Amino acid sequence: xxxxxxxxxxxxxxxxxxxxxxxxxxxxxxxxxxxxxxxxxxxxxxxxxxxxxxxxxxxxxxxxxxxxxxxxxxxxxxxxxxxxxxxxxxxxxxxxxxxxxxxxxxxxxxxxxxxxxxxxxxxxxxxxxxxxxxxxxxxxxxxxxxxxxxxxxxxxxxxxxxxxxxxxxxxxxxxxxxxxxxxxxxxxxxxxxxxxxxxxxxxxxxxxxxxxxxxxxxxxxxxxxxxxxxxxxxxxxxxxxxxxxxxxxxxxxxxxxxxxxxxxxxxxxxxxxxxxxxxxxxxxxxxxxxxxxxxxxxxxxxxxxxxxxxxxxxxxxxxxxxxxxxxxxxxxxxxxxxxxxxxxxxxxxxxxxxxxxxxxxxxxxxxxxxxxxxxxxxxxxxxx
Numbered sequence: 001x002x003x004x005x006x007x008x009x010x011x012x013x014x015x016x017x018x019x020x021x022x023x024x025x026x027x028x029x030x031x032x033x034x035x036x037x038x039x040x041x042x043x044x045x046x047x048x049x050x051x052x053x054x055x056x057x058x059x060x061x062x063x064x065x066x067x068x069x070x071x072x073x074x075x076x077x078x079x080x081x082x083x084x085x086x087x088x089x090x091x092x093x094x095x096x097x098x099x100x101x102x103x104x105x106x107x108x109x110x111x112x113x114x115x116x117x118x119x120x121x122x123x124x125x126x127x128x129x130x131x132x133x134x135x136x137x138x139x140x141x142x143x144x145x146x147x148x149x150x151x152x153x154x155x156x157x158x159x160x161x162x163x164x165x166x167x168x169x170x171x172x173x174x175x176x177x178x179x180x181x182x183x184x185x186x187x188x189x190x191x192x193x194x195x196x197x198x199x200x201x202x203x204x205x206x207x208x209x210x211x212x213x214x215x216x217x218x219x220x221x222x223x224x225x226x227x228x229x230x231x232x233x234x235x236x237x238x239x240x241x242x243x244x245x246x247x248x249x250x251x252x253x254x255x256x257x258x259x260x261x262x263x264x265x266x267x268x269x270x271x272x273x274x275x276x277x278x279x280x281x282x283x284x285x286x287x288x289x290x291x292x293x294x295x296x297x298x299x300x301x302x303x304x305x306x307x308x309x310x311x312x313x314x315x316x317x318x319x320x321x322x323x324x325x326x327x328x329x330x331x332x333x334x335x336x337x338x339x340x341x342x343x344x345x346x347x348x349x350x351x352x353x354x355x356x357x358x359x360x361x362x363x364x365x366x367x368x369x370x371x372x373x374x375x376x377x378x379x380x381x382x383x384x
Contacts, residue, residue: 053086056258057107059098061239063091064283066295067211068111070133072279073272074265083257089283099242103127108247109258113137114237115167126245131259133266134238134302137229138209139171145223147204152179152227160205161191161198168207171229171236178232211298215291238302266303273297 060068071089074080080087090107092098098110099117103125111133120127141160143149149158152175162169176183189203195216197203208214210226217224229235241262248255269276277296281287 053081053084054254056080056085056087056109056254057090058087058109058258059090059096059101059107059111060092061098061111061113062093064089064280065212065287066277066280066292067239067299069269069273069276069280069296069299070266071262072265072283073269073276074261076279076282077265077268079261079264079268080258083261085254085258085261087258091283099125099127102242102244105244105246108254109241109243111239111241113167114240117240117242127242128245128248129240129242130248130255131241131263132237132239133241134299136302137171137236137238138211138299138302139168139207139229139238140210140214141172141175141205141207141227142210142214142217142224143205143227144198144201144217145225147225149204150225150227152176152181152232155181155205156185157187158204159187159189159202161203161207162188163192163207164190167236171234172207174234175227175229175232178234211295211302215294215298219291219294269296270300270303273300 058071060071068089071087075087075089090096092111098112099120101107102110103120109130114129114132117127117129141152147158148154155176160172162172173183176186189197191197191203191206193213195206195208195213198206199217199220199222205227206213214224214226241259243255273296274293277292278289280292281289
């Protein structure tokens with residue numbers, strides 16, 4: 001376990017090196033990055049002109065959802081276009097791992113956890129972090145409020161769900177170790193993504209994400225106790241934007257333009273969370289607006305919007321600077337506010353605060369309208 005705790009220090013130091021290395025270079029001659037498989041063979045083509053935006057592909061960490069609203073906002077608000085970029089936003093997941101795809105050179109940028117970048121570099125994969133989106137991990141352990149389980153010490157003698165084989169398990173075990181709890185006194189149950197065992201009382205503690213599974217439980221009317229890794233000295237960056245060393249060296253101006261436009265998109269998303277959540281509906285037809293709004297509202301504090309990176313404990317980062325403190329203008333609990341927005345939107349046509357119109361009469365994306373299709377329950381099988 002000392003190795004796990006020591007990894008936190010390695011994460012911080014290595015990220016400091018890669019962020020400074022990525023941002024400290026001076027612009028050099030622009031060279032076209034990979035825009036599609038086989039792009040290496042197209043390197044002889046002339047560079048894109050001002051009239052020809054550069055084709056860029058970014059591979060997300062997971063499926064399309066409000067977790068990536070800043071990218072959607074940058075596209076919808078024209079920030080990528082203004083930067084001379086034609087950006088394609090592709091979903092990630094177990095079948096489309098961002099690290100492997102970007103490392104192969106077929107796509108330009110990716111989003112993954114900071115720990116995955118370090119693991120890749122340890123194996124000799126030349127990736128570098130270029131911006132941190134979530135400065136705090138959304139992963140938590142949580143229980144139903146009436147269970148009385150509010151801290152790791154309460155796990156003794158209780159059934160705790162564990163997602164085996166990933167960073168969720170490592171985080172859980174580090175929390176138990178740092179709490180001084182004997183893991184042998186906890187009844188650990190392997191789980192996947194279906195929340196039913198928690199909601200039925202079969203399992204008492206669940207591993208999940210504050211921007212997803214926690215919201216799913218709240219949206220079904222359950223109050224929960226959230227147990228955060230940070231309370232036990234476990235601090236890892238989550239969603240981190242990265243690229244290959246080769247792209248950073250060959251086309252620093254492209255990297256700089258993409259990062260700046262993306263962060264501008266995230267700033268807009270933080271300042272307009274409801275609108276930004278709706279942007280994702282263009283990218284996937286199985287999303288539920290209420291859940292997406294809740295997810296976006298829960299994402300704002302994780303970005304530490306408007307706060308400079310903390311220095312006293314050695315943590316560093318390039319994140320969203322929206323000029324507002326975390327949660328500014330978001331006084332309500334995300335799930336409650338999401339229900340209010342949902343009730344206002346579906347079946348009602350009225351002016352939204354941003355000047356667009358809400359519409360409950362269309363299932364397709366229309367200019368200047370939010371999409372309000374069939375109401376669906378959020379999938380319990382989704383994750384971040």
